[in-house]
Amino acid sequence: MSDVSAGDARRPARPGGGRRVTMRDVADAAGVSQPLVSIVMRDVPGASPESRAHVLQVAARLGYRRDERARMLKQGRSRLVGIVFHAAQPFHGQLIDELQLAARAAGYNVSLAAVTKRRGEADAIEALLGERVEGLVLLGASLDEPQLNRIADEVPVVTVASQYSSERFDSVSMDDARGTELAVQHLHQRGHSRILYLGAPGVSGDEVRTATFLEAAAEAGIGDEIAIVAGGASEAAGAEAIADALQRYPDTTAVIAFNDRSAQGVVAQARLLGKRVPEDLAVVGFDNSEQAELPYLQLTSLAQDPAQLASAAVEMVVGRVDANAEGEVPRIGEHRILPTELVVRSSSGGSGNSVERSR
Amino acid sequence: MSDVSAGDARRPARPGGGRRVTMRDVADAAGVSQPLVSIVMRDVPGASPESRAHVLQVAARLGYRRDERARMLKQGRSRLVGIVFHAAQPFHGQLIDELQLAARAAGYNVSLAAVTKRRGEADAIEALLGERVEGLVLLGASLDEPQLNRIADEVPVVTVASQYSSERFDSVSMDDARGTELAVQHLHQRGHSRILYLGAPGVSGDEVRTATFLEAAAEAGIGDEIAIVAGGASEAAGAEAIADALQRYPDTTAVIAFNDRSAQGVVAQARLLGKRVPEDLAVVGFDNSEQAELPYLQLTSLAQDPAQLASAAVEMVVGRVDANAEGEVPRIGEHRILPTELVVRSSSGGSGNSVERSR
DNA sequence: TTGAAAGCGCTAACAC
DNA sequence: GTGTTAGCGCTTTCAA
Numbered sequence: 025m026s027d028v029s030a031g032d033a034r035r036p037a038r039p040g041g042g043r044r045v046t047m048r049d050v051a052d053a054a055g056v057s058q059p060l061v062s063i064v065m066r067d068v069p070g071a072s073p074e075s076r077a078h079v080l081q082v083a084a085r086l087g088y089r090r091d092e093r094a095r096m097l098k099q100g101r102s103r104l105v106g107i108v109f110h111a112a113q114p115f116h117g118q119l120i121d122e123l124q125l126a127a128r129a130a131g132y133n134v135s136l137a138a139v140t141k142r143r144g145e146a147d148a149i150e151a152l153l154g155e156r157v158e159g160l161v162l163l164g165a166s167l168d169e170p171q172l173n174r175i176a177d178e179v180p181v182v183t184v185a186s187q188y189s190s191e192r193f194d195s196v197s198m199d200d201a202r203g204t205e206l207a208v209q210h211l212h213q214r215g216h217s218r219i220l221y222l223g224a225p226g227v228s229g230d231e232v233r234t235a236t237f238l239e240a241a242a243e244a245g246i247g248d249e250i251a252i253v254a255g256g257a258s259e260a261a262g263a264e265a266i267a268d269a270l271q272r273y274p275d276t277t278a279v280i281a282f283n284d285r286s287a288q289g290v291v292a293q294a295r296l297l298g299k300r301v302p303e304d305l306a307v308v309g310f311d312n313s314e315q316a317e318l319p320y321l322q323l324t325s326l327a328q329d330p331a332q333l334a335s336a337a338v339e340m341v342v343g344r345v346d347a348n349a350e351g352e353v354p355r356i357g358e359h360r361i362l363p364t365e366l367v368v369r370s371s372s373g374g375s376g377n378s379v380e381r382s383r
Numbered sequence: 384m385s386d387v388s389a390g391d392a393r394r395p396a397r398p399g400g401g402r403r404v405t406m407r408d409v410a411d412a413a414g415v416s417q418p419l420v421s422i423v424m425r426d427v428p429g430a431s432p433e434s435r436a437h438v439l440q441v442a443a444r445l446g447y448r449r450d451e452r453a454r455m456l457k458q459g460r461s462r463l464v465g466i467v468f469h470a471a472q473p474f475h476g477q478l479i480d481e482l483q484l485a486a487r488a489a490g491y492n493v494s495l496a497a498v499t500k501r502r503g504e505a506d507a508i509e510a511l512l513g514e515r516v517e518g519l520v521l522l523g524a525s526l527d528e529p530q531l532n533r534i535a536d537e538v539p540v541v542t543v544a545s546q547y548s549s550e551r552f553d554s555v556s557m558d559d560a561r562g563t564e565l566a567v568q569h570l571h572q573r574g575h576s577r578i579l580y581l582g583a584p585g586v587s588g589d590e591v592r593t594a595t596f597l598e599a600a601a602e603a604g605i606g607d608e609i610a611i612v613a614g615g616a617s618e619a620a621g622a623e624a625i626a627d628a629l630q631r632y633p634d635t636t637a638v639i640a641f642n643d644r645s646a647q648g649v650v651a652q653a654r655l656l657g658k659r660v661p662e663d664l665a666v667v668g669f670d671n672s673e674q675a676e677l678p679y680l681q682l683t684s685l686a687q688d689p690a691q692l693a694s695a696a697v698e699m700v701v702g703r704v705d706a707n708a709e710g711e712v713p714r715i716g717e718h719r720i721l722p723t724e725l726v727v728r729s730s731s732g733g734s735g736n737s738v739e740r741s742r
Numbered sequence: 743t744t745g746a747a748a749g750c751g752c753t754a755a756c757a758c
Numbered sequence: 759g760t761g762t763t764a765g766c767g768c769t770t771t772c773a774a
Binding site for chain 1: 453469479483512536622651679
Binding site for chain 2: 750751752753754
């Protein structure tokens with residue numbers, strides 16, 4: 025079919041759709057050349073004030089909006105950082121907020137891809153690569169190192185809050201070892217010796233925390249009073265695990281949970297079983313997320329500052345992107361570990377808020 | 384084999400960056416024309432098995448990946464549905480999962496934009512429009528109707544879980560009125576008359592629920608025993624509000640909370656104050672989110688099926704997109720209300736799980 | 743200050 | 759079956 029008179033549409037009326045307005049349309053309507061419209065729209069010097077005003081007015085009247093895809097295509101680069109996050113993790117929401125800010129400050133935009141129950145990490149990454157992101161920030165990555173290495177061949181990668189030691193990509197995470205140490209010391213100082221570590225086997229960070237837990241306990245001289253149980257990284261997992269653990273280790277007086285979510289499960293379940301927190305059971309979590317501050321939780325937690333994680337991640341990934349752009353030799357993987365603080369709240373017996381620093 | 388650039392052929396010659404491989408590169412390396420590569424990569428008929436195999440092999444060796452932006456540009460459409468979500472709302476995570484699935488089934492991809500503390504809805508929408516999404520699904524939208532109307536002039540819009548009655552865009556939401564009615568009836572049947580509605584002023588859905596709450600209570604003959612307090616849509620807001628409300632209305636025996644998050648705050652705070660749930664205080668929430676199922680909550684809740692919301696939303700937005708594509712006359716806004724179920728769990732005294740249907 | 747021409751990476755129409 | 763040509767909407771030379 026040859027739609028003959030389609031080109032005659034001087035003013036494309038688009039009641040909710042139809043053909044979009046292009047620079048060509050604006051140029052024609054304003055009686056100037058199309059590149060001049062480009063100059064005006066990009067707000068760069070090269071157009072007289074009169075033209076500028078006129079073009080802007082016409083553009084507004086026509087409802088013109090720049091096509092980012094075309095712009096990226098022509099520019100040869102996207103200035104886009106891809107972010108892979110887990111839709112079910114509220115903490116990732118905080119990270120996204122910070123990452124967007126940091127990226128914008130570095131002159132980049134972000135493109136998001138969510139990992140959900142039915143959409144894996146590899147899939148999300150593929151989608152972003154197809155959009156030609158120039159770098160990738162992976163939140164809570166769980167792919168193995170060889171897989172990530174392969175991706176890092178295409179585009180700079182930095183993982184956040186996961187532990188890797190690859191030479192081909194970077195990572196930022198909190199100081200899990202020091203954090204665990206702080207937690208144990210804190211509880212020990214408050215008289216606890218029957219401490220339980222409620223881990224999340226298979227989740228990144230758990231191995232280090234488990235190992236350090238054992239060391240720190242041994243160092244405190246309570247190595248044979250502690251226990252380790254397998255839980256998970258969710259409220260439900262924490263609740264289930266603690267219910268079980270309190271039967272196996274009924275004289276437990278303190279719990280270090282894998283994250284704030286599982287800690288919340290621990291607190292709720294413990295209370296349901298008639299235990300008071302912290303009098304009967306002291307609880308410490310990881311992340312110092314927003315929920316740690318909930319009035320009925322007041323959870324002592326190891327702070328993982330989202331702003332710091334985000335700015336480090338952006339700095340590293342953008343650094344690699346820029347280095348590539350200038351043809352520099354690829355550096356080796358950098359695995360940055362950020363200092364942790366123990367934020368003491370009432371769930372471990374603290375009164376009000378005090379903060380102890382790690383290093 | 385006869386590659387000009389040195390280095391090992393197995394790994395792509397772009398150590399984490401550099402110029403990307405294009406179809407031109409593949410074509411040259413394979414000794415065929417570039418459009419033929421396109422035919423092969425799109426997996427459409429028109430190439431001999433031999434060429435196909437050869438091209439695929441060369442593409443793999445070079446690490447070729449199709450540029451989606453260029454493809455969209457050329458095709459004149461993006462087949463992209465934009466999704467605006469709130470990074471801090473776990474329920475949106477569930478919706479994203481379902482939306483991605485539904486969109487893919489309809490032949491569309493999704494592009495995400497997060498609303499965060501520091502990035503408003505309007506901003507997120509702008510970003511998606513710049514990417515040339517063909518339709519917009521807004522989760523928990525809070526812009527006013529005129530603003531949304533303006534956006535709906537550019538692209539079909541459907542809001543999810545917000546109440547609007549515009550003629551220019553669509554919406555899907557649960558049956559708030561019927562849900563509230565069910566909640567009141569449920570509690571009344573169980574002997575409660577001093578029922579509290581803990582609302583979230585300003586959040587969409589609250590008005591209808593408040594009004595229906597009054598009506599349903601009046602109808603049940605308990606109109607002067609109930610109370611309404613202002614809370615919010617978060618755990619903290621629920622906890623704060625209930626602590627306050629229990630002082631002002633100490634003989635309250637049941638609470639209907641604005642959503643599961645605030646209900647969780649209510650339960651936790653009530654327990655902290657020595658109340659048992661449901662014996663001393665029955666609690667009902669809205670959303671039937673994943674947290675409603677937590678073992679220590681077992682929250683009775685009004686189900687808002689994410690899969691149903693998502694498929695309705697996608698159907699509506701894609702319907703408009705297709706209608707536009709075929710130059711049909713714009714229909715008037717459709718505001719679909721999905722049936723609600725009350726899922727009874729132990730927080731309201733239910734034993735196990737039973738389900739009562741609405742309508 | 744403005745316009746003409748070229749081309750980013752891809753798909754679509756048509757010729758061979 | 760394969761190559762040639764054209765052009766999506768934009769930015770970027772380079773001339774005028």
